[in-house]
Structure formats: C-alpha cells, structure tokens
Amino acid sequence: MNFSQLELLRLLEETDFNLSKAAEKMSVVQSAASRQIQLLEEELGSPLLLRHGKKIGGYTPLGVKLMEEVESIDLARRNMQTIADDYRDNRNGTLHIATTHTQAKYFLPTPIRNFRLKYPGIKIYMVQSSPGEIIDLLHHHQADLAICTEKLDADEKLVITPCYDWHHVAVVPRNHPLLEGDITLERLASFPALTYSPGYTGRSNIEKAFNSAGLELDITLSAADSDVIKTYVRLGLGVGIIASTSYEPDNDNDLQALDLSHLIPRSRTKIAYLKQLYLPSYLRYFIGELLSHKMQTRN
C-alpha cells in the first residue's frame, strides 16, 4: 500500500470511475494505474472496484468503507505538507476562497485589503459560485475557506462560524410609488420583484417571510448577483430586494433603499472550513480579519 494507490482510488470518484482520466491526473499511463489498483486489491485480499466487463462501475461495499479511511489519510498528508510549509515560511502560500458574488463584491474587499498588507506574499484565489457548489469545493479540497449565507447548516465535517448578520432592503428608482406610505409585505407583493436566484444570498428568508404571510411574490427576474438586479431595477422592471450590504449610497444614489429588516428575517453570513484541516497561520489571520471586520459592518 502506498500513497499513490490511495490517491488513485480517490481520483476514480472524481472522474466518474474513468481510470484513464484518473491516471492522467496522476501523470501516469493507464496501464500503470490499472496495475497499481490491482496490486492494492491483491494486498487487501478483496476487489475494491465493481467491474462490469471491462468497465469500472464504482466501489464495492468494501471499497466504500475503505474510502472513509482513504479520505482521512489524504487529509492528514495534506496537513503535513501545509504544516511544514507554514513552518518554513509563513509569508508565502496560497489562499483559496470560495464565496458568492455578494460577499466577494461587498464584504470581502476590506478584509482582503487588510490581509494583503500583512501577507503580501500569499496568492489569493477567489472562486465565485453558488452556495451548494461552494460546499462541494470545500469537501474536495478545492477551497480552504467558504464564506456564504445559504446552505451552510450543520455538517459534521465542517467548522461553521457565524461571521456577520445583515438584512434585506428594497431598492427602487427615485419617485417609485412604493416610496409613498408604509412598507408592508402586501404592498411589496403588489409590485413585480427582482431578487436573488433560489439558494442565493438569503433568498430562502425572503420566501419564508412572504409564505408565512400567505403572500406570493411575483418574481420577474432572479439573478445570482446584486448588480444584475440593480441594473434591471434601473430599467424599471420592478422592486429589487437585495442585501443591505449591496446598496452603496455613493454609486447607487439614483436608487433609493428601504429597510426591510422588520419584514424579512435577518440573514447570517457564515465562514466554513474542513474540521480536520490544518489552518496555516495566515489563514487563521484571515479568518480573524473576517470576524473582526463584521463589527464594522453596517446593519
């Protein structure tokens, strides 16, 4: 048994059990990969892969059980490298952040600027994606840190820390009829609405609010990103419902924002990382920056 064999076994899952592709990811030829898998199966005394004819269909039940241990070994090995790298020179390294548009554009700029001042040598990779995929990226070691609002519920493999709370605002062009009179869910529901796609940035809380009031929101346009929503609000398509943090008075002074915190439950943006993952010093620092920045966030 050796690390390459286990890595290969792990890569099979990511490649839909295509040995050729897994071999390529390991920079070896198929035949070598085939042989290594066979050696591992021979050593353990039972087949680990289901073979339909000459096609690999998946793990055997034994294989599935073993994969838990393989994951654990893989993680520990990554940690060893991380620890050693961090020890040798904690000013270099990489930081892979997975987050949504809203966080990337409106929350992260300041923490990242502060972080760069202290760790200019760290290369930052930011992946923007949907909350569901962000979680996947964490689990597949393609991101060190996730920052988002939705889909971060109890997950025993993750450490999840609340970062900051925020609420939604309605944005409308100046002189919009909504601006006259009190804001209620009923009045909001009487206009066409523009807001986030399902699964993004507190969309679930918006639905919760209208559903429990027995109202249905007429959503004309769903987008993953506040800027798209604002653009179409400017075109007069309806009332935008976005995160308060996404309304920038300086740039958005042609729009007016209306506090909805009394109508729609507040949302909580969280930070998540793998529980067993070793955090190098710069990553701990960055998390500290995120958590301290939340204090200054307007509510």
Add this chain to the structure above:
Amino acid sequence: MNFSQLELLRLLEETDFNLSKAAEKMSVVQSAASRQIQLLEEELGSPLLLRHGKKIGGYTPLGVKLMEEVESIDLARRNMQTIADDYRDNRNGTLHIATTHTQAKYFLPTPIRNFRLKYPGIKIYMVQSSPGEIIDLLHHHQADLAICTEKLDADEKLVITPCYDWHHVAVVPRNHPLLEGDITLERLASFPALTYSPGYTGRSNIEKAFNSAGLELDITLSAADSDVIKTYVRLGLGVGIIASTSYEPDNDNDLQALDLSHLIPRSRTKIAYLKQLYLPSYLRYFIGELLSHKMQTRN
C-alpha cells in the same frame, strides 16, 4: 513521502530516538533508515529531528506537530487492513485484550467462553498489567480493548463504556474477631489490612473511604491480585479487602466475606478502546458479550 518513512518516524519515539533500533523494527539496515529520514526531511523542507552531533535527541517543534498527523495516518492505515480482513473473513482474526488480574480471573472467563463458541477461529491474546500500562497499550496499538476499573477517566482519544459495578468485601478466616459485631470503618482500621496495590482494582475508593473518615488503614500487604491477598489472609496476616467478584463461595469456604458496600464507595469497571479505531465485527460482538454479561454479575 511514503508509509515506511512515517512509520520509521513513529518508531523513533518508541525506541528513545535510537535509529538503529527503529530500523531493526522495520527490518531494514540503519543506513537505509537514515537515508529515508533524510529524504522525508528534504521533501518537507525542514529538519524533523534534533541532532546533537550525530545523535538524535528528539523531534523538532515541527516534528512534534507533524506526529499528530502521522498518528492519524497510521491509524487509518491499520483500519484499512482491519476492514479488509474483516470483510474477507470475519471468523478469523486476533483479539488483544489488556486487563487486570481481577477482571481476567473473575469477570472475563464467561464472556470469553461465550465468545469462543461463536468465533472459535479468533486468537485471543490477553495481557495482564497495571491499569496505567493498560492505557498505554491501547494508545500504542498493542491492545484492542482495555477492561479495568482504575485510571479510565476522560481521555479524548478513547471511547470508555461502563461495564459493571461492584463493591468491596472484607475476607477473614472463620472465627476471626471481626465477625462478631457490626462492621464499621473504625473496626476495620483496627486490624492489619491486606489489599490491592495503589492504582489497582478500586484501591482508590478504599483510600477515599478511610481518608474521609479521618482513619488510616494499616496495610500490611499490597498485591496486584486477589489470590495473593487471599493466600495471606489464610496465613492470618490480617483482614483482606477485595472485590466482591473475587470471593468464590465454592473455593473460598474457609474464608468468610463481609459486605462493605455501605462503607466503601462502589467501583465501576469500564471498557475502553481507541475512538478512531475500526472495530471488526467479532470485536463488536465481544464488547456486546461483556456488556450483556454484566447483567448477570452478582452485585
């Protein structure tokens, strides 16, 4: 990085950082071991071992950090082997039990007999030792399961399950003056006592009882084992204080047992195993036997 290098690094700790001995345990020559350690250090980019001249003094701080991950890898690899073996044939295997004399002689015979009926192919190795050493055996993977009363307190690496409760009895030859009148701590303390060595079989509870009563017990003889104590009680050296389970009416009818459950706190015998360790099916069965047998244990 490969498993042998990590195993070698781990063995250094067990051999007082004697590379020659560690190499021997791996069945390789010193020079090969030396080279492998160097390759690992080179790969990680920093020294892992403190070298005083040409002598290895211990791990570097980096080395210490890495050892946690090495332990984790080692455990997962053992688990893989166990899982595969268990899957291929769960009727063969080995069961390493670490326990004390008292459990081995008076508690385990029945569960082990029952276990053998179901799993005749499993080789049972029983190590008798002191509670402190029993814990060590678990941590060093030299025992799968520990059964004892003392020293099994909260340990985050262990799963500890209560097995059965018992109390102490005083044993004396027939016609001993202690037999006339009520049993009190004071009267007990007035005779020379024979009981377990410190750290064995509820000795801590015995001390607790006498200490909190402000009494000092005159312990003439301490032994690790109930049979030795009974032997000297028969010679008239004094009053024996042993586990109730160690008094066998059939064999010990020349002695009389006096219940001390109202004087000395009850003791609890526990089962422990490593939290991260995979338990093969026969081991889970054996634990089940232990836990169900406790029901039948006389109190």
Add this chain to the structure above:
DNA sequence: TTGCGTTACGACTCTCGTAAGGATG
C-alpha cells in the same frame, strides 16, 4: 470503430545492503 481496461515485457528509477567514515561520550 472508438473508448477503455488489462496483460506482457523491456528500461529505468529507486531503495536496499555492505562497507567505510566520522562524531560522541
């Protein structure tokens, strides 16, 4: 026929063991 996994075999790389060297107490 193309794609994918397995088998066969020669070339190469890597690790081991032997043996000599050097440091420490």
Add this chain to the structure above:
DNA sequence: CATCCTTACGAGAGTCGTAACGCAA
C-alpha cells in the same frame, strides 16, 4: 573504543511506459 549516525556505491526489486490484446457501445 564502543555506539550510533552518515556517506558511498553496487546489486536487486519495483514501477513505468510502450505496445498489443480484449471487451463493450
């Protein structure tokens, strides 16, 4: 001077890549 770690080098084991084969859609 005995113990222990390191260095040097040749022999051997193990892995890889090329190439041919087998099976399925």
